[in-house]
Amino acid sequence: MSGLAFLIPIALGLGMLGLAAFFWAMKRGQFEDLDGAAQRILIDDEEDER
Amino acid sequence: MNAPLALDTQGSMPLRDSRFTVPGMRCAGCISKIERGLAKLEGVDAARVNFSAKRVAVRHHARLGEDDLVEAIAAIGFEAQSVADNPMARDDRESAALMRALAVAGFGMMNIMLLSVSVWSGAEGVTRDLFHWLSAMIALPVVAYAGRPFFASAAMALRHRRTNMDVPISIGVLLATGLSLYETIAGTGHAYFDSAVMLLFFLLAGRALDATMRNRTRAGIGALLSRMGRSAMVLDESGAHRTVAAEDLERGMLMIVAAGEALAADGVIEEGETTLDNAMLTGESAPQAARVGDTVYAGAINLGNAVRVRVTEAASDTALAGIARLMDEAGQSRSHYVRIADRASRLYAPAVHSLALLAFAGWMIAGAGWYQSLVIAIAVLIITCPCAMGLAVPAAQVVASGALAKNGLLVKDGSALERLAEIDTALFDKTGTLTVGEPVPALGHLTDRQAAIALALARTSRHPLSKSITRALEGRGVQPVDLSSVQETGGNGVSAVFGGIAVALTRPDTDGFRIATGLRIGDEVTNIAFDDPVRHDAQATLDELAAAGIESAVVSGDRAGPVSAVAGDLGLEWKAELHPDAKLAHIEKLKSAGHHPLMVGDGINDGPALAAAHASIAPGSASDVSQQAADAVFLGRSLRPVVLAVRVARRTMRIVRQNFTFAIVYNVFAVPLALAGLVTPLIAAVAMSLSSLVVVGNSLRLARAAQ
Numbered sequence: 001m002s003g004l005a006f007l008i009p010i011a012l013g014l015g016m017l018g019l020a021a022f023f024w025a026m027k028r029g030q031f032e033d034l035d036g037a038a039q040r041i042l043i044d045d046e047e048d049e050r
Numbered sequence: 051m052n053a054p055l056a057l058d059t060q061g062s063m064p065l066r067d068s069r070f071t072v073p074g075m076r077c078a079g080c081i082s083k084i085e086r087g088l089a090k091l092e093g094v095d096a097a098r099v100n101f102s103a104k105r106v107a108v109r110h111h112a113r114l115g116e117d118d119l120v121e122a123i124a125a126i127g128f129e130a131q132s133v134a135d136n137p138m139a140r141d142d143r144e145s146a147a148l149m150r151a152l153a154v155a156g157f158g159m160m161n162i163m164l165l166s167v168s169v170w171s172g173a174e175g176v177t178r179d180l181f182h183w184l185s186a187m188i189a190l191p192v193v194a195y196a197g198r199p200f201f202a203s204a205a206m207a208l209r210h211r212r213t214n215m216d217v218p219i220s221i222g223v224l225l226a227t228g229l230s231l232y233e234t235i236a237g238t239g240h241a242y243f244d245s246a247v248m249l250l251f252f253l254l255a256g257r258a259l260d261a262t263m264r265n266r267t268r269a270g271i272g273a274l275l276s277r278m279g280r281s282a283m284v285l286d287e288s289g290a291h292r293t294v295a296a297e298d299l300e301r302g303m304l305m306i307v308a309a310g311e312a313l314a315a316d317g318v319i320e321e322g323e324t325t326l327d328n329a330m331l332t333g334e335s336a337p338q339a340a341r342v343g344d345t346v347y348a349g350a351i352n353l354g355n356a357v358r359v360r361v362t363e364a365a366s367d368t369a370l371a372g373i374a375r376l377m378d379e380a381g382q383s384r385s386h387y388v389r390i391a392d393r394a395s396r397l398y399a400p401a402v403h404s405l406a407l408l409a410f411a412g413w414m415i416a417g418a419g420w421y422q423s424l425v426i427a428i429a430v431l432i433i434t435c436p437c438a439m440g441l442a443v444p445a446a447q448v449v450a451s452g453a454l455a456k457n458g459l460l461v462k463d464g465s466a467l468e469r470l471a472e473i474d475t476a477l478f479d480k481t482g483t484l485t486v487g488e489p490v491p492a493l494g495h496l497t498d499r500q501a502a503i504a505l506a507l508a509r510t511s512r513h514p515l516s517k518s519i520t521r522a523l524e525g526r527g528v529q530p531v532d533l534s535s536v537q538e539t540g541g542n543g544v545s546a547v548f549g550g551i552a553v554a555l556t557r558p559d560t561d562g563f564r565i566a567t568g569l570r571i572g573d574e575v576t577n578i579a580f581d582d583p584v585r586h587d588a589q590a591t592l593d594e595l596a597a598a599g600i601e602s603a604v605v606s607g608d609r610a611g612p613v614s615a616v617a618g619d620l621g622l623e624w625k626a627e628l629h630p631d632a633k634l635a636h637i638e639k640l641k642s643a644g645h646h647p648l649m650v651g652d653g654i655n656d657g658p659a660l661a662a663a664h665a666s667i668a669p670g671s672a673s674d675v676s677q678q679a680a681d682a683v684f685l686g687r688s689l690r691p692v693v694l695a696v697r698v699a700r701r702t703m704r705i706v707r708q709n710f711t712f713a714i715v716y717n718v719f720a721v722p723l724a725l726a727g728l729v730t731p732l733i734a735a736v737a738m739s740l741s742s743l744v745v746v747g748n749s750l751r752l753a754r755a756a757q
């Protein structure tokens with residue numbers, strides 16, 4: 001039973017961490033352009049090749 | 051990789067942010083082309099594309115105007131339109147708030163579930179109490195935070211002595227939380243924090259989804275109505291000029307409107323004489339003359355000379371802003387969401403409340419004890435929450451409007467989809483509806499030399515006729531000649547010198563009925579006539595309509611000759627030289643014969659017919675009257691959105707009927723079980739959430755219906 005004293009705070013802490021990460025990501029505008037993020041990976045870094 | 055390209059050459063010049071919609075973006079290549087192309091432009095600090103919203107945000111030096119940027123984007127190969135300062139900011143905030151509430155509810159739900167599962171699987175005594183206390187500590191802040199959207203809406207409804215969908219939800223959640231808290235303090239062994247939080251989570255998921263769809267639909271309307279001038283040159287009494295932003299203009303100010311500028315406010319011309327492009331308000335592509343004493347409206351583009359205009363209405367009082375507001379109100383799917391949901395819950399919510407009350411009273415009389423009676427009442431309240439019923443129509447309509455908006459058709463009203471689905475006859479106006487409504491020059495008779503000179507002249511001017519000549523000639527690969535001493539005199543065209551000969555694009559030498567311009571080289575004048583071609587996919591669209599069992603016909607106010615030519619080409623029946631009231635009478639006749647006519651038209655003369663028809667669609671180039679009267683507006687040069695609208699509307703109604711059937715079947719089974727006390731609040735919350743999700747999921751199938 002004493003394991004609970006550790007496990008529950010850990011579970012809650014991890015959950016809070018995830019929640020905080022999500023809030024941070026929303027604030028930073030990570031979800032503003034989801035389709036764009038998918039497309040940008042295809043852009044070549046070197047400009048002058050074409 | 052897409053790092054902003056900094057330019058220090060301008061040093062301390064103030065920077066400005068402008069936004070543009072670029073509907074033509076389709077791929078990664080477009081993103082990099084636009085961002086890099088703009089970044090190379092002198093005076094541009096950074097450009098960032100938002101692909102999902104099809105928008106570009108540009109940070110640039112103040113001396114670079116929005117028009118220059120639009121032209122720069124056009125040179126890269128995309129059509130762009132500037133948008134007012136993030137009109138969607140408010141909606142974005144709302145949906146961001148919903149997302150945050152959803153995240154909090156999700157966090158709470160998972161952790162409480164974890165604890166609940168241990169309790170169900172047999173935790174006893176102190177452990178169980180500890181878990182209940184933990185659940186309470188998680189649930190109370192979570193309910194307080196995540197429940198706000200519902201509590202606020204319910205409180206608003208109650209203040210107005212009405213009831214809506216959020217009232218039973220709020221009561222259910224608060225009762226379940228309050229009862230569980232009491233249980234936890236008393237230590238009697240039952241808690242329903244999991245039910246309350248799970249209910250909130252699933253409801254928020256539905257709301258967040260709805261908000262996202264709504265924002266996408268509204269983005270299109272914003273783009274359509276963003277053509278008003280952003281600022282104006284104002285002359286004060288001392289004779290000094292200064293630039294004033296459109297929203298700071300006041301009645302009585304004197305604006306100087308240069309050639310090529312869009313008017314930023316309504317007013318009366320005090321000095322000067324010019325021609326205006328009023329297409330935004332009237333849908334007429336031909337320029338209109340305006341002289342001293344004439345009233346001019348914001349959004350009109352000055353094609354001729356600089357004029358002085360005394361402001362009569364500014365900022366949000368302009369005719370254009372009024373239209374924008376009306377369209378916005380009509381286009382807000384939120385309004386029909388709430389309307390339909392409220393109509394349903396006006397009857398349904400009181401029934402639910404009394405049913406829950408009856409359940410409580412009934413079980414009390416049956417001697418079940420107040421605690422058990424209350425639990426059953428909560429289960430009834432939650433399980434009968436009219437969400438599935440309330441979502442049946444709006445979910446389908448919102449998804450369908452979103453799918454159509456992506457294809458260039460903006461549906462202004464949810465009920466429009468219902469009516470569009472019932473269409474069996476379609477009537478088309480000719481000019482601007484079957485045809486593009488924009489002048490396209492006939493250039494076949496020009497020699498290569500003439501074409502090269504015409505292009506060189508037209509390139510220097512912003513007049514719409516010049517622009518269309520430029521587009522057409524550049525499309526044919528004509529190389530412009532080099533001109534010297536180019537001059538543009540408002541109302542008189544462009545003149546220049548080429549190899550010692552005076553050349554000009556000016557008024558035609560005949561004063562015919564059609565729109566034309568004259569190309570003068572030396573003393574010789576060649577006329578360039580402008581045609582209004584039929585939309586390229588008109589035939590395909592009409593064939594598809596016919597295949598869907600819809601008869602089409604042309605009703606036009608134009609003369610019989612041109613109308614029969616267009617109608618003959620497309621194989622349609624036609625009626626010409628119809629006055630607005632004759633069009634109206636034609637529609638009434640069809641309606642009294644039991645038909646459901648669809649009217650597609652753009653002119654002011656179509657207004658009454660658009661309003662009277664069973665359903666109506668107007669092109670984006672239409673006059674304000676038509677756009678307001680119409681149920682839907684389509685953008686671009688394609689006519690296909692019309693047939694898409696009908697097809698998607700029919701699919702939508704099929705889905706709506708499925709949703710209703712499902713919601714009714716669900717209630718028929720669930721309510722008796724809940725009344726009989728066979729359902730705990732947790733199962734009720736799961737069942738209710740599932741029923742809502744089934745309805746939303748079924749509606750989501752429409753997202754691909756428009757392809």
